[in-house]
Amino acid sequence: MEFTSILFYVFSLFFVGSSLVMITSRNTAKAALWLILTFFSAASLWLLLEAEFLAITLILIYVGAVMVLFMFVIKMLDTEASTLRAQFTRYLPLGIFVSLVVIVQMALVLNAGPFDLETVGLPDKHGPSYSNITAIAQQLYTIYVYPFELAAILLLIAIIAAITLVHRTQVNSKKQNITEQISVQAEDRMRFASFKKNSTKESK
Amino acid sequence: MWQSFVDLTHQLIPWFDGGLADILIIVIKGLALIFPLIIMMAYMTYAERKVIGFMQLRIGPNRVGPFGLLQPFADVFKMLFKEVIFPSKSNIYLFLLAPVLAFVPAVAVWAVVPLGEDFYIANIDVSLLYVMAIGSVGVYGIVLAGWASNSKYPLLGALRSTALLISYELVIGFVLVTVVMVASSVNLNTVVESQSGGILNWYWIPLFPMMVVFWIGALVETNRAPFDVVEGESEIVGGTHVEYSGMPFALFFMAEYFNMIFMALLAVLMFFGGWHSPFDGIPVLEGLFAFVPDLIWVLVKMSFFLFLYFWIRASFPRFRYDQIMRLCWKVFLPLTIVWIFVVALMTQLGLGPWF
Numbered sequence: 001m002e003f004t005s006i007l008f009y010v011f012s013l014f015f016v017g018s019s020l021v022m023i024t025s026r027n028t029a030k031a032a033l034w035l036i037l038t039f040f041s042a043a044s045l046w047l048l049l050e051a052e053f054l055a056i057t058l059i060l061i062y063v064g065a066v067m068v069l070f071m072f073v074i075k076m077l078d079t080e081a082s083t084l085r086a087q088f089t090r091y092l093p094l095g096i097f098v099s100l101v102v103i104v105q106m107a108l109v110l111n112a113g114p115f116d117l118e119t120v121g122l123p124d125k126h127g128p129s130y131s132n133i134t135a136i137a138q139q140l141y142t143i144y145v146y147p148f149e150l151a152a153i154l155l156l157i158a159i160i161a162a163i164t165l166v167h168r169t170q171v172n173s174k175k176q177n178i179t180e181q182i183s184v185q186a187e188d189r190m191r192f193a194s195f196k197k198n199s200t201k202e203s204k
Numbered sequence: 205m206w207q208s209f210v211d212l213t214h215q216l217i218p219w220f221d222g223g224l225a226d227i228l229i230i231v232i233k234g235l236a237l238i239f240p241l242i243i244m245m246a247y248m249t250y251a252e253r254k255v256i257g258f259m260q261l262r263i264g265p266n267r268v269g270p271f272g273l274l275q276p277f278a279d280v281f282k283m284l285f286k287e288v289i290f291p292s293k294s295n296i297y298l299f300l301l302a303p304v305l306a307f308v309p310a311v312a313v314w315a316v317v318p319l320g321e322d323f324y325i326a327n328i329d330v331s332l333l334y335v336m337a338i339g340s341v342g343v344y345g346i347v348l349a350g351w352a353s354n355s356k357y358p359l360l361g362a363l364r365s366t367a368l369l370i371s372y373e374l375v376i377g378f379v380l381v382t383v384v385m386v387a388s389s390v391n392l393n394t395v396v397e398s399q400s401g402g403i404l405n406w407y408w409i410p411l412f413p414m415m416v417v418f419w420i421g422a423l424v425e426t427n428r429a430p431f432d433v434v435e436g437e438s439e440i441v442g443g444t445h446v447e448y449s450g451m452p453f454a455l456f457f458m459a460e461y462f463n464m465i466f467m468a469l470l471a472v473l474m475f476f477g478g479w480h481s482p483f484d485g486i487p488v489l490e491g492l493f494a495f496v497p498d499l500i501w502v503l504v505k506m507s508f509f510l511f512l513y514f515w516i517r518a519s520f521p522r523f524r525y526d527q528i529m530r531l532c533w534k535v536f537l538p539l540t541i542v543w544i545f546v547v548a549l550m551t552q553l554g555l556g557p558w559f
Binding site: 027029030033036052053056057059060063064065068069071072074075076131132133176178182 | 363
């Protein structure tokens with residue numbers, strides 16, 4: 001067996017194993033960590049396919065940003081194991097049904113049609129001089145430049161929409177105006193008072 | 205020099221076949237990087253205490269060895285022999301995993317950085333992206349430390365750190381995008397090579413505002429003063445480190461200093477011309493300094509940035525948390541986005557001698 005095939009099986013084992021542990025784990029934080037391991041294994045598999053840009057982007061975006069936000073939320077949740085397990089049996093039939101549908105759909109798509117190995121063929125081995133990032137950039141910024149820009153604008157609109165939906169000016173907010181705070185001068189905070197010489201005597 | 209070493213290895217152990225010898229060489233390369241790094245980190249703590257001491261008109265450590273030079277080793281042995289205390293209600297696996305997760309990315313990130321023209325462990329095509337990806341993994345150490353300690357101050361520190369790191373990663377990403385646009389490569393070696401020439405050809409002149417933003421971002425990413433709200437002794441005791449003692453704490457400490465050294469190196473590679481001599485192209489000085497090896501230039505430039513860490517720490521009071529966030533989202537982010545457009549325009553129109 002080739003060394004790369006051994007690597008493939010090791011990474012696949014990690015991939016499948018960690019995703020299984022992730023969905024069966026009862027501790028939310030641990031589940032998130034197993035998901036991170038899954039992402040790393042997927043990135044390693046992509047590295048074997050000479051798609052190093054995709055692999056590193058997966059780590060950068062999903063592990064470095066998305067999962068950090070997940071951890072952020074998990075930390076602030078009250079993760080009592082008993083409350084998480086309470087509804088398990090109630091949703092079990094629905095869960096089994098949905099997963100069966102997904103499995104059947106994926107089998108139908110992957111087994112025949114455009115994703116068949118005979119139709120698509122094995123990806124070419126390019127060798128060390130091949131630059132994945134250049135190849136992607138040439139496709140993305142020439143042939144697919146309009147879909148790419150449209151997707152970017154769509155995401156921007158989604159961000160603005162999400163902010164406008166959530167952001168309301170609160171009445172009792174204790175928000176501080178930092179611009180005002182940092183532009184403050186000594187004269188604004190300090191007042192030089194002049195007293196008459198005999199003012200202390202008068203106060204008696 | 206490196207090739208002769210490889211030849212020597214093959215001569216000394218001729219019964220090794222190609223693959224095994226390659227793996228051995230990679231391991232030796234890694235160790236040859238990590239051991240000097242650990243020594244460097246140890247003496248950085250000494251330098252930090254000395255520099256800040258002198259800036260505050262104190263002497264700094266001077267008891268252990270001549271001029272206190274053995275102080276780092278005293279600290280290391282103190283850390284090694286301290287008792288490791290586990291909080292009774294903490295999640296013990298995650299509690300012990302956290303320092304490891306902080307330390308491993310801080311070391312792994314060094315695999316792709318060039319310290320000289322032919323002096324690196326790996327030269328991969330997307331090394332800058334690799335650096336950013338692995339660097340962003342380091343936050344899990346702090347996040348997990350805060351969560352697993354089951355204590356309120358670590359949790360507050362971890363919350364602060366998560367929000368800060370995500371925000372400033374964006375800013376640093378945009379800054380690096382401008383450098384990538386000018387150098388037209390995401391390979392660190394190529395970025396440095398495109399700055400060849402003297403001190404006037406380095407990117408710190410055309411991208412000076414970006415260098416300032418990058419350095420402030422680096423201070424935040426490494427949790428250094430004046431942005432060390434993650435630890436914030438006066439507010440939340442010690443942040444994520446409160447419950448840690450002995451070697452687990454030392455791992456956090458080492459990870460922080462490794463990241464500091466790395467950020468200084470990244471600033472050198474991105475803006476200070478990496479291993480290039482500042483006197484290239486100047487008639488007399490170029491010949492005078494031609495004998496200086498690449499590594500020395502990198503180290504000299506790095507030590508400037510490392511000194512900057514201590515200088516800034518001794519000079520500024522700590523920022524308030526919401527002010528750091530405002531600085532990121534309302535000042536740096538618009539600034540970097542505008543600069544991306546400026547750089548794109550200048551590259552397209554062929555303006556300026558550097559594009």
